Amino acid sequence: MTPEPAKGAPAPKDNRWRLVEATMRRHGHKSHALIEALHSAQEAYGFLENDVLRMVATELRIPLSKVYGVATFYNFFTLKPQGRHTCVVCTGTACYIKGADQIMNVLEKKFDLKSGTTSPDGQVSVLTARCIGSCGLAPAAVLDGAVAAKLTPAQVVAKVEEWMSHDQH
Amino acid sequence: MISIEDLSQISQAEREARDAVGHQINVCVAASCLSLQSDKVKEELEKAVEAKGKKDCCKVRGVGCMGLCAAGPLVAVEKEKVLYQGVAPEDASAIVDALGGEPVARIQGDLEAPFFARQQKIVLENCGRIDPERIEEYIAADGYLALIDTLTAMTPIGVVQQVTRSGLRGRGGAGYPTGLKWATVNKSQGTRKFVICNGDEGDPGAFMDRAVLESDPHRILEGMALAGYAVGAQQGFVYVRAEYPLAIKRLKLAIKQAEKMGLLGANIGGTTFSFNVDIRLGAGAFVCGEETALIASVEGGRGTPRPRPPYPRSRVSGAIRRSSTTSRRSPTSRRFSATARSGSRRSARPRAAGRRSSPSRAQSPTPASSRCRWGCRCARSSSTSAAACPTARRSRPSRRAVPRAAASRNRASTCRATTSPSRSSARSWGRAE
Ligand SMILES: Cc1cc2nc3c(=O)[nH]c(=O)nc-3n(C[C@H](O)[C@H](O)[C@H](O)COP(=O)(O)O)c2cc1C
Ligand code: FES
Ligand code: FES
Numbered sequence: 001m002t003p004e005p006a007k008g009a010p011a012p013k014d015n016r017w018r019l020v021e022a023t024m025r026r027h028g029h030k031s032h033a034l035i036e037a038l039h040s041a042q043e044a045y046g047f048l049e050n051d052v053l054r055m056v057a058t059e060l061r062i063p064l065s066k067v068y069g070v071a072t073f074y075n076f077f078t079l080k081p082q083g084r085h086t087c088v089v090c091t092g093t094a095c096y097i098k099g100a101d102q103i104m105n106v107l108e109k110k111f112d113l114k115s116g117t118t119s120p121d122g123q124v125s126v127l128t129a130r131c132i133g134s135c136g137l138a139p140a141a142v143l144d145g146a147v148a149a150k151l152t153p154a155q156v157v158a159k160v161e162e163w164m165s166h167d168q169h
Numbered sequence: 170m171i172s173i174e175d176l177s178q179i180s181q182a183e184r185e186a187r188d189a190v191g192h193q194i195n196v197c198v199a200a201s202c203l204s205l206q207s208d209k210v211k212e213e214l215e216k217a218v219e220a221k222g223k224k225d226c227c228k229v230r231g232v233g234c235m236g237l238c239a240a241g242p243l244v245a246v247e248k249e250k251v252l253y254q255g256v257a258p259e260d261a262s263a264i265v266d267a268l269g270g271e272p273v274a275r276i277q278g279d280l281e282a283p284f285f286a287r288q289q290k291i292v293l294e295n296c297g298r299i300d301p302e303r304i305e306e307y308i309a310a311d312g313y314l315a316l317i318d319t320l321t322a323m324t325p326i327g328v329v330q331q332v333t334r335s336g337l338r339g340r341g342g343a344g345y346p347t348g349l350k351w352a353t354v355n356k357s358q359g360t361r362k363f364v365i366c367n368g369d370e371g372d373p374g375a376f377m378d379r380a381v382l383e384s385d386p387h388r389i390l391e392g393m394a395l396a397g398y399a400v401g402a403q404q405g406f407v408y409v410r411a412e413y414p415l416a417i418k419r420l421k422l423a424i425k426q427a428e429k430m431g432l433l434g435a436n437i438g439g440t441t442f443s444f445n446v447d448i449r450l451g452a453g454a455f456v457c458g459e460e461t462a463l464i465a466s467v468e469g470g471r472g473t474p475r476p477r478p479p480y481p482r483s484r485v486s487g488a489i490r491r492s493s494t495t496s497r498r499s500p501t502s503r504r505f506s507a508t509a510r511s512g513s514r515r516s517a518r519p520r521a522a523g524r525r526s527s528p529s530r531a532q533s534p535t536p537a538s539s540r541c542r543w544g545c546r547c548a549r550s551s552s553t554s555a556a557a558c559p560t561a562r563r564s565r566p567s568r569r570a571v572p573r574a575a576a577s578r579n580r581a582s583t584c585r586a587t588t589s590p591s592r593s594s595a596r597s598w599g600r601a602e
Contacts, residue, residue, distance in 0.1 A: 075453030
């Protein structure tokens with residue numbers, strides 16, 4: 001599945017784009033800055049839109065196919081919009097032994113959230129990672145960028161419920 | 170233009186300032202302890218010190234990983250040699266009250282426990298002892314001394330020879346002799362060469378790279394600059410996983426500080442040597458730890474490995490054109506700065522220690538030569554049969570025939586493996602096959 005060709009109006013060049021541009025400028029708009037540019041694009045936009053990929057390709061003078069190839073190669077990049085909050089559950093060896101599967105099970109049973117899915121209200125995305133380097137604190141998860149240690153399924157459920165209820169008001 | 174005198178001035182001032190503090194409270198602020206809220210503990214300790222009017226004699230500072238992450242958050246009172254473990258923010262005032270008196274027994278950890286007592290830290294010597302966000306503390310621990318000293322007193326070839334003599338070997342798994350790798354790059358023809366530090370720590374359960382990146386980032390920069398000088402590179406890249414945001418933040422800060430002091434950048438220490446370091450972020454691909462994939466990723470492409478030869482260290486690549494690359498693991502780079510500082514004699518010991526994770530073996534009273542080929546101390550030094558050695562039997566029960574064949578093929582590699590402890594020697598045999 002390749003991005004469709006541009007349809008008339010280019011994506012608006014807003015403040016978010018400026019962040020991406022700053023990164024490319026720092027690297028002199030060289031083609032080897034591609035991954036750096038995609039990192040800051042994902043940080044700014046939350047995910048990699050087709051329009052953004054296209055703009056990055058133009059700016060760095062790289063074929064769109066290559067940009068798409070790189071964006072889909074790496075696990076870290078996502079081409080789908082993410083929820084407002086992310087819950088990355090570690091399913092590495094230590095965490096698995098300490099019950100990461102129970103956390104995943106309860107998320108699926110209670111909220112119908114599997115790895116790589118986002119709740120219908122767009123609030124919470126659930127992802128899995130392999131070993132985040134905090135095995136001594138297993139099972140661990142990264143909740144909105146902060147590592148949470150020695151989690152129980154109940155704690156995760158509470159957190160997700162809290163995130164979801166924020167939506168209501 | 171920074172000189173050795175400047176460095177010793179900074180380090181003297183730093184040491185005097187430290188001596189003037191009565192009670193130095195160190196709080197671990199590396200990733201594991203932070204995830205157990207050690208930042209809150211630190212805040213509370215600062216508040217408690219302030220509230221109890223002990224501001225003149227107490228100082229609270231953040232340090233890197235102390236090693237016992239599973240018992241975090243850890244707090245150490247430096248001069249009194251007291252360790253607290255599993256500290257909660259509420260414990261802060263009790264800790265401050267106990268300064269100079271009886272420690273709080275409820276949360277006291279044991280510094281004499283085998284976990285600490287049997288470790289001899291070499292690469293991690295500064296971790297948990299210095300504040301990773303202040304370059305002055307690294308300098309006070311004799312940091313950057315090796316760099317300036319080497320730049321002014323040694324030739325690149327001399328550095329390569331010293332590394333070769335030290336017997337330092339790659340920490341990336343294959344144990345390739347670092348001296349040989351550097352010599353190849355030093356001799357190769359490219360006009361632009363690069364040093365790439367492999368900090369893409371993808372193996373589950375491994376966080377030795379992160380420990381150093383977060384707790385002692387300047388050590389990596391110094392090691393890379395030394396490598397750059399030895400091989401004739403002017404640009405270095407550190408490839409760090411994007412999953413380590415704290416490591417990236419501290420490394421960025423360290424690069425800025427070093428550039429400001431003239432320890433990175435153009436004409437370091439007033440010599441003709443210039444060296445810059447850039448960070449490249451990984452994006453969640455385990456295979457990017459492999460060196461050819463790593464280079465592809467640094468160049469902004471898909472991280473796919475490619476067959477060798479040509480070997481990366483003599484390769485002419487696309488984006489990084491006409492360049493030779495020496496890709497080195499971050500442990501090697503760190504180890505090297507420890508090596509250069511204490512001379513090659515000392516680092517011959519770390520080689521005997523094999524993997525970093527078992528440094529205590531380096532002190533083993535049994536000289537390497539009297540160990541058996543498998544590296545254990547079963548004293549069957551002349552034994553060629555793996556079956557005779559309990560270590561070998563335990564570690565490789567099903568592949569007994571491998572070393573015998575390899576031994577007869579290559580005596581030199583036999584000697585090398587002899588000095589490693591059982592696990593890594595078994596591993597190098599695997600590779601030899
Ligand atoms: C699949 C694969 C994954 C690897 N992952 C890593 C890694 O995460 N970290 C690392 O330092 N080396 C890794 N390596 C080893 C590197 O390819 C390379 O040998 C090493 O960085 C060389 O540095 P050294 O000479 O200091 O050992 C990996 C190799 C392979 C084949
Ligand atoms: S396995 Fe989960 S942090 Fe290592
Ligand atoms: S992170 Fe605090 S001891 Fe390792």
